[in-house]
Structure formats: structure tokens, C-alpha cells
Amino acid sequence: MNHSIKDIAAALGAEAFGAVDLLIASVQEPASAGPDDLALAMDPKYAADLTAGKARAAMVWDGADWQAMGLEAVIVSKRPRFTMSGLTTMMDRGQGYSAGIHPSAVIDPAAILGADVSVGPLAVIAAGAQIGAGSVIGPQCYVGADAVLGANAFLREHVSIGARVRIGDRFIAQPGARIGGDGFSFVTAERSGIEAARESLGDQQETKAQPWTRIHSLGAVVIGDDVEVGSTTTIDNGTIRDTKIGNGCKFDNNSQIGHNVVIGNDCLICGHVAVAGSSRVGNNVVLGGMTGISDNIFVGDRVITGGATKVLSNVPAGRVMLGYPAIQMDKQIELYKLLRRLPRLFRDVAGLKNPVSKDAPND
Numbered sequence: 001m002n003h004s005i006k007d008i009a010a011a012l013g014a015e016a017f018g019a020v021d022l023l024i025a026s027v028q029e030p031a032s033a034g035p036d037d038l039a040l041a042m043d044p045k046y047a048a049d050l051t052a053g054k055a056r057a058a059m060v061w062d063g064a065d066w067q068a069m070g071l072e073a074v075i076v077s078k079r080p081r082f083t084m085s086g087l088t089t090m091m092d093r094g095q096g097y098s099a100g101i102h103p104s105a106v107i108d109p110a111a112i113l114g115a116d117v118s119v120g121p122l123a124v125i126a127a128g129a130q131i132g133a134g135s136v137i138g139p140q141c142y143v144g145a146d147a148v149l150g151a152n153a154f155l156r157e158h159v160s161i162g163a164r165v166r167i168g169d170r171f172i173a174q175p176g177a178r179i180g181g182d183g184f185s186f187v188t189a190e191r192s193g194i195e196a197a198r199e200s201l202g203d204q205q206e207t208k209a210q211p212w213t214r215i216h217s218l219g220a221v222v223i224g225d226d227v228e229v230g231s232t233t234t235i236d237n238g239t240i241r242d243t244k245i246g247n248g249c250k251f252d253n254n255s256q257i258g259h260n261v262v263i264g265n266d267c268l269i270c271g272h273v274a275v276a277g278s279s280r281v282g283n284n285v286v287l288g289g290m291t292g293i294s295d296n297i298f299v300g301d302r303v304i305t306g307g308a309t310k311v312l313s314n315v316p317a318g319r320v321m322l323g324y325p326a327i328q329m330d331k332q333i334e335l336y337k338l339l340r341r342l343p344r345l346f347r348d349v350a351g352l353k354n355p356v357s358k359d360a361p362n363d
Contacts, residue, residue, distance in 0.1 A: 001025065003090065005057055005073045008038070012086045014059075017066070018073035022057050027091050030055065038087075041069075042080035059087070095156065097136060111143075114151065132169065144180065150225065162237065168225035168247070176232040179223070183236040183243075183259025183277060185215040215239060217259060224248070224265070230255065236277075246283065264301070282317065 002023040009016035025036040030046050033039035033055035041050055041058045050058065050069050057073040059080060060066050066074040077083035097120055101107070105119040108126055113119075114133030123141045125131065132151035137143065139157045147161045150169035155161070159173040162180020173179070193207030219238025224247035229235070235257040236243060243257065246265035256274040257263070263275070264283035273287045276295035281287075285299055288307040293299060300317030310324040322329040 001091065001093065002036075005038075005075060008087065008090065009075045011090060012075070012077065012083050014075050014077040014083050016073065016075055018057075018071065020073055022073045024057060027087065028053070028055070030058065033058075038075070040080075040084070042077075042084070059083070095138070097138060102139075105137075120157070126163070147180070156231075162220070164220040165223070166220065167223040168227070170226050171223065172228040174229065174231040174233075174253070177229045178232070178234045179229065180221050180237050181234060182217040183215075183239055185217070185239055185259060185277070186212040187215055188212060219243065219260070221245070227251075230271070233257075236261075239277075252289070258295070270307075 006016045006020035024038045028037040030039040030041045030049035031052040033053040039055035039058035059075045101119045102121045104121045105123045110127040111125045111129045113131045119137045120139035123137050125143045126145040128146035129143045130148045135153040141155045141159045143161045144163035146164050148166045153171040155173045156175045158176045160178045165180040188210040217237035219242045221243045223245040226248045229251045230253035233251045233255040236259045238260045244262045248266040251269045252271040258277035260278040263281040268286045270289040272290045275293040278296045281299045282301035284302045286304045290308040291305045292310045294312045298314045302318045304320045306322035309326045311326045320329040323332040
């Protein structure tokens with residue numbers, strides 16, 4: 001997979017300088033790069049690390065004095081991190097999955113596979129499932145009855161797609177992702193302690209023990225185009241209507257999307273995020289790691305939440321939120337600063353209080 005500097009730059013729409021015919025075998029960080037590697041020194045803070053490695057070529061920031069850094073060739077981009085997307089695509093060696101259908105795969109005769117579909121060892125594709133052209137179904141994956149996968153899907157090992165799930169083109173699922181499990185939906189025969197607590201905000205009488213009865217999920221999951229789902233992330237079926245994920249959404253590992261949730265287009269859902277049932281998330285929303293979204297609320301377009309934010313009520317479009325409960329980030333930071341000043345405030349008040357007490361007249 002050797003590529004010349006000039007070929008890499010041309011493919012990325014970047015500029016190349018110096019010995020542009022140098023061949024590159026892989027990409028490395030500056031301190032560990034060897035003579036055949038392209039070092040990623042895309043910010044001035046990484047320049048010093050180049051001396052610890054042996055790179056002859058690097059991707060550098062616009063305006064870098066690369067010759068002074070001892071490099072023979074460079075690739076220069078005005079937005080290096082965006083260019084890095086194309087670079088990593090070029091240099092990705094893949095997972096080594098074999099083309100074609102592995103003999104141990106179990107494919108129901110009623111399943112429909114498009115052209116050039118690969119199915120790995122011990123994968124199972126159920127009756128009525130439809131797999132789009134060019135898709136890769138990795139080892140030990142499961143695609144359920146009547147599920148639909150669009151063209152060029154890529155399921156890593158141990159991915160599960162439940163019955164009747166419908167997914168668009170260019171879907172990527174990392175190892176262990178689970179799409180289309182039943183929602184977490186249970187009910188009691190009589191009014192439960194949870195209902196009382198919700199209505200009274202905790203000020204309810206003692207409740208009695210009650211068994212939970214399961215509500216089945218009759219809906220499925222519908223996912224748009226260009227969606228990526230991280231390892232062990234789960235997206236639950238809807239109860240009656242479908243759970244829906246828009247185009248271009250990206251989910252990090254260990255995220256949980258509850259039943260009936262609707263998420264718009266181009267959202268970024270970071271690790272350990274949980275969106276509770278029947279909530280709606282707008283377009284271009286970013287949910288920072290460990291964000292929690294309560295059930296039955298709405299998060300507007302372009303909202304951003306900081307890490308560990310807990311959203312308990314509707315959020316208007318464009319807000320940046322932080323904390324528990326979530327409030328606007330600037331207000332949360334100001335409150336935090338005030339909280340840190342409380343010990344000093346108490347000391348100052350105590351200091352004022354003592355002289356006043358001593359000077360007070362006796363009755």
C-alpha cells in the first residue's frame with residue numbers, strides 16, 4: 001500500500017513540497033515515525049516530536065518551516081484534520097475479511113443478497129432479509145427476518161440487526177452493536193410508585209410491592225443513510241411506531257437509544273449517552289459523553305451538551321447546555337465559580353459576625 005507524497009496530496013486536494021516522489025508505507029505520530037512513514041505534525045506543538053522520530057515526510061500546518069525541521073517532503077493542508085479523514089481512508093488496511101460467502105454462513109433461501117455482498121464465518125441472515133449491493137456482513141453477525149440493509153453496509157463482527165429494521169446506504173456498525181432489541185417498557189396493573197413519584201416529585205405515600213408486566217415492541221427501527229454506530233451501542237425498537245435515526249448521524253460506543261426516540265440528521269452522539277424513550281432530538285445536535293436525555297422531551301436543532309449533562313426538560317434550538325440539571329453552559333460555569341467562593345464567603349461572614357457580637361450592648 002505504498003503511495004507517493006504527490007499522489008497522496010493529489011488525492012486529498014492538498015499541496016506537496018520537496019521530494020514528492022518519496023513513497024509512504026503508513027502513517028504515524030511524529031515521535032514514532034520511521035523513514036517510510038508519514039508523520040502527522042499538523043500543529044506547531046507537534047514540531048518538537050519530529051526530532052524524536054526518523055520521519056522524512058510529514059503532514060504539517062500551513063506556513064510551517066518544514067525544511068528547518070529536517071524534513072525532505074511535506075503535505076500542507078489549510079484544514080489538516082479534515083484532510084486527515086481522506087488520508088486515513090487511503091491508508092486503512094481493513095479487517096482482512098474475505099470476499100464472497102463463507103461456507104459456515106447460514107443464509108435463508110428467502111433472503112435477498114445484492115451484487116458483491118460478502119458474508120463472513122458463522123453469520124446468519126434470516127428469511128426475507130435484504131442486503132444491498134457491495135455490503136460486508138462480518139463474522140458472527142445476525143440480520144433478522146425482513147430486515148433491510150442498503151448498499152455498501154459494513155457490519156463488523158458480532159453485530160445484530162433485528163427483524164424488520166430498515167437501514168439506508170453506507171451504514172457502518174462497529175463490533176457488538178445491537179439494532180432492534182425490544183424497548184424497556186413495563187407496566188403495573190395498578191398505579192405504580194414510579195407514577196406517584198413523577199406526579200408528586202417524590203412527595204408520595206409509601207407504595208406497595210407490585211409485579212411488572214411486559215409491553216411488547218411492535219415497532220422497529222428506521223435508520224437513514226451514512227449512519228455509523230459504535231461498539232455495543234443499542235437502538236431499541238419502537239413500541240407501536242418506529243424508532244427513527246436521521247441521515248448522517250454518528251454514535252460512539254456504549255450509547256443507548258430508547259424506544260420511540262426520533263433523532264434528526266447529522267447528530268453526533270458521544271460515548272455513554274442515553275436518550276430515554278419517546279424523546280425527540282433535532283438536527284445537528286451534539287450530545288457530549290455521558291449525557292442523559294429524560295423521556296418525552298424535545299432537544300432543538302444545533303444544541304450542544306457538555307460531558308455528563310442531564311437534560312430534564314425541553315431545550316430550545318442552538319443552546320449550549322451543561323450540568324445536572326442542564327442549564328446554559330455560561331450560567332453553569334458562573335454558578336460553579338460562585339460555589340467555589342462559598343467557603344471564603346462563610347469565613348468572611350464569620351469574621352464580621354464575631355466583632356459585632358463582642359461590641360453588642362448588654363441588656
